[in-house]
Amino acid sequence: MSRELYLAVHAAEFPAQVLLRLRPELRSQPVAVLDGPALQQTVCALNRHAKQRGAVQEMTRLEAEAIQDLQMIPRSMAEEAQARAVLLECAAQFSPRIEEASQGTACTFVLDATGSERLFGPAGAMAEKLRRAAASAGFRVAVAASANFHAARMKAASTPGIVLITSGEEAMALEKLPIALLDLSSEQAETFSVWGIQTLGQMAALPKNDLVARFGAQASRWRALAAGKASHNFQPIEPTLELREFCEFDSPVEEIDALLFVAARIIDSLVTRATQRSLAVASLAVDMRLEGGASHRLALHPAIPSVDRKFLLKLLHLEAAAHPPQAAVLSLSIEADVGHASKMQLGLFAPQTPEPSRLDVTLARLRAIVGEDRVGAPELEDTHRPHSFRLRALHAANTASASAQPATRIALRRVRPLRPIQVMLHGEKPKSFHDEGRRYLIASAYGPWRSSGCWSQEAWDAEEWDVLATDSTGAPLGCLLARDRLHNAWRLEAFFD
Amino acid sequence: MPASATLRLQIERSLEARFPAALTPVPRTIRETAATGIAAVDELLDGGFPVGAISELVGPSCSGRTSLALAFLAERTAEERFCAWVDAEDAFDPESAAASGVLLEQLLWVRCGGAKKEREKNWTRLEQALKATDLLLQAGGFAAIVLDLAGIDPTEGMRIPLATWFRYRQAADRTRCSLLVLGRASYAQSSAAMVLDAEPMRLEEVGGTMLHAGAFALSRRRQRFPQQWNNARKPPTSTWTASAPWAVEQSA
Numbered sequence: 108m109s110r111e112l113y114l115a116v117h118a119a120e121f122p123a124q125v126l127l128r129l130r131p132e133l134r135s136q137p138v139a140v141l142d143g144p145a146l147q148q149t150v151c152a153l154n155r156h157a158k159q160r161g162a163v164q165e166m167t168r169l170e171a172e173a174i175q176d177l178q179m180i181p182r183s184m185a186e187e188a189q190a191r192a193v194l195l196e197c198a199a200q201f202s203p204r205i206e207e208a209s210q211g212t213a214c215t216f217v218l219d220a221t222g223s224e225r226l227f228g229p230a231g232a233m234a235e236k237l238r239r240a241a242a243s244a245g246f247r248v249a250v251a252a253s254a255n256f257h258a259a260r261m262k263a264a265s266t267p268g269i270v271l272i273t274s275g276e277e278a279m280a281l282e283k284l285p286i287a288l289l290d291l292s293s294e295q296a297e298t299f300s301v302w303g304i305q306t307l308g309q310m311a312a313l314p315k316n317d318l319v320a321r322f323g324a325q326a327s328r329w330r331a332l333a334a335g336k337a338s339h340n341f342q343p344i345e346p347t348l349e350l351r352e353f354c355e356f357d358s359p360v361e362e363i364d365a366l367l368f369v370a371a372r373i374i375d376s377l378v379t380r381a382t383q384r385s386l387a388v389a390s391l392a393v394d395m396r397l398e399g400g401a402s403h404r405l406a407l408h409p410a411i412p413s414v415d416r417k418f419l420l421k422l423l424h425l426e427a428a429a430h431p432p433q434a435a436v437l438s439l440s441i442e443a444d445v446g447h448a449s450k451m452q453l454g455l456f457a458p459q460t461p462e463p464s465r466l467d468v469t470l471a472r473l474r475a476i477v478g479e480d481r482v483g484a485p486e487l488e489d490t491h492r493p494h495s496f497r498l499r500a501l502h503a504a505n506t507a508s509a510s511a512q513p514a515t516r517i518a519l520r521r522v523r524p525l526r527p528i529q530v531m532l533h534g535e536k537p538k539s540f541h542d543e544g545r546r547y548l549i550a551s552a553y554g555p556w557r558s559s560g561c562w563s564q565e566a567w568d569a570e571e572w573d574v575l576a577t578d579s580t581g582a583p584l585g586c587l588l589a590r591d592r593l594h595n596a597w598r599l600e601a602f603f604d
Numbered sequence: 605m606p607a608s609a610t611l612r613l614q615i616e617r618s619l620e621a622r623f624p625a626a627l628t629p630v631p632r633t634i635r636e637t638a639a640t641g642i643a644a645v646d647e648l649l650d651g652g653f654p655v656g657a658i659s660e661l662v663g664p665s666c667s668g669r670t671s672l673a674l675a676f677l678a679e680r681t682a683e684e685r686f687c688a689w690v691d692a693e694d695a696f697d698p699e700s701a702a703a704s705g706v707l708l709e710q711l712l713w714v715r716c717g718g719a720k721k722e723r724e725k726n727w728t729r730l731e732q733a734l735k736a737t738d739l740l741l742q743a744g745g746f747a748a749i750v751l752d753l754a755g756i757d758p759t760e761g762m763r764i765p766l767a768t769w770f771r772y773r774q775a776a777d778r779t780r781c782s783l784l785v786l787g788r789a790s791y792a793q794s795s796a797a798m799v800l801d802a803e804p805m806r807l808e809e810v811g812g813t814m815l816h817a818g819a820f821a822l823s824r825r826r827q828r829f830p831q832q833w834n835n836a837r838k839p840p841t842s843t844w845t846a847s848a849p850w851a852v853e854q855s856a
Contacts, residue, residue, distance in 0.1 A: 461745025478718025485698035513678035513705035
């Protein structure tokens with residue numbers, strides 16, 4: 108049986124990391140995250156540049172404002188929840204057994220990596236891979252590897268970078284760490300301070316019986332923790348795949364381009380997360396919270412699941428241009444549904460078909476040019492009512508399912524909208540008609556062909572005539588005239604061509 | 605070596621600085637064609653409309669342009685290929701297309717002239733049709749695209765820049781797409797591989813009560829890549845007929 112191995116992943120200043128993750132332009136600036144009620148806001152997290160300027164945690168807003176160029180961003184719990192899920196997914200790539208050990212404003216996960224050396228290499232290589240995976244997701248983490256759960260957790264929380272604790276040397280690795288890492292009350296911490304006990308090494312050196320006599324049974328556990336010998340009952344959590352990212356803007360965003368700038372990063376992150384599980388993005392639901400309390404939703408449904416970031420962003424761009432939000436955007440949330448990436452067997456002799464993802468973009472562009480609901484594959488409706496058809500989305504995967512036989516038929520060219528005309532009758536037959544200022548003499552008229560329906564509602568009652576006519580120059584014209592019998596109105600419906 | 609061949613070789617060598625292979629015929633390029641399904645028309649076109657090129661079908665109203673285009677699309681969709689109809693006038697009739705045998709689920713219909721929102725640019729129908737055709741040609745994957753300009757005024761159509769047609773020709777060639785342009789006049793000029801003139805002939809009736817069929821004339825005005833060198837005997841004009849859908853139903 109292989110020896111135990113725990114990897115602790117510690118993301119310090121998590122609220123700041125979360126906010127900077129989707130705002131890389133702020134990473135080179137001093138940033139402090141404010142938390143608390145409006146008038147009592149204090150700094151809860153800050154980045155390295157802010158620390159260099161003298162900012163510290165628990166600093167009030169007034170004190171923070173005195174620091175030059177310090178960017179202050181309000182804390183977003185919603186973004187933190189999404190980011191926590193992302194970090195958990197990163198960790199889940201290395202082990203299915205993960206326990207959360209977050210404290211304060213830090214986010215910490217401890218992985219039970221026992222037996223994973225064959226997959227990911229020795230502990231050092233595994234820790235490096237884990238740190239890189241977190242970095243690619245936008246997190247700066249410290250990783251500690253140890254055979255003891257708590258040793259790994261405490262070492263990661265106090266030491267940046269990667270630390271490997273050799274089995275049996277836990278006490279030595281922890282000896283210089285502050286006792287604040289133990290879960291002490293303020294009174295207990297003060298007592299130890301009075302005694303001059305400041306590090307875990309000093310704590311571990313205290314006589315066990317005397318310590319228990321003063322602080323009770325819990326002191327025994329402190330001592331074990333400090334020596335790196337405390338046992339732990341591992342309680343794994345189940346990471347669920349929820350591909351959702353959320354970004355709350357500091358100020359309302361009005362320009363679509365600015366919105367897409369953030370959306371591009373979110374889509375990038377979602378695609379990466381889907382790819383890590385050998386999946387693809389099947390659909391995207393984009394929710395925007397607008398100024399004034401309204402919300403705006405866009406839905407993207409590519410023809411096939413895709414991992415092409417540019418393609419998904421282009422679809423979102425076209426959709427947002429076609430359906431722009433009616434007010435400035437306060438927050439943006441994108442949720443992805445996943446599917447399996449399509450695999451299509453192409454053939455040398457198979458007829459060419461439009462590439463599905465490219466067709467999606469083309470159709471979206473066409474809709475932007477000619478308008479919504481004016482692009483698609485026509486479908487006849489099951490009714491005798493004239494002009495009954497609808498347009499449905501064209502799918503490149505569709506091939507000939509119907510068994511229509513090509514035939515040579517006279518086609519009609521419809522007149523849309525229908526043109527009212529004046530018709531002279533001879534008996535019941537049309538004799539001549541006027542259309543757009545021109546007079547046409549009817550040589551032959553075949554009809555009437557009557558149809559009616561929907562008598563209960565939206566009734567129609569029409570009479571059609573197939574007409575051969577000539578204009579004043581003698582040019583022939585074949586057309587379809589119709590009379591609305593309900594309103595006794597003539598109109599030009601179509602031309603034979 | 606025969607004397608004539610020797611003589612030809614000598615002449616070609618003496619002229620090769622100015623005319624490479626002066627007396628040797630230029631190798632013929634066999635262009636792929638797509639049949640229309642109408643025997644008389646296919647014979648006139650040496651097999652059908654050229655693939656990867658622009659063809660123009662020019663004629664007045666009732667000259668059978670739409671019927672011929674639908675017959676062509678029916679053949680293409682029957683081969684499990686995708687086609688598109690860019691409808692500048694919004695005159696396409698899906699019922700006629702279905703009656704002609706076009707598989708509607710493989711046909712993309714772009715209806716130009718839709719109501720635009722205030723913030724969007726207000727393009728004319730013709731501009732919309734040209735942009736849509738450009739996008740479809742660039743996207744590729746369509747075996748045939750019909751650009752229906754039959755309802756567009758010829759003076760308006762003549763203003764389409766030649767660069768547009770040249771771009772279409774290049775894109776059609778690259779994507780192996782047959783671009784068929786319906787119009788009242790020829791617009792593509794030198795970019796068109798084939799220009800056909802359509803004329804109405806007569807509409808036939810049955811017993812004076814019902815329209816039965818239509819006869820149309822088609823003549824070849826221009827063909828850039830003739831498939832046969834010596835086709836002087838072939839008449840440049842052909843006639844073809846199309847029956848009315850209801851006439852077929854009646855006989856069936």
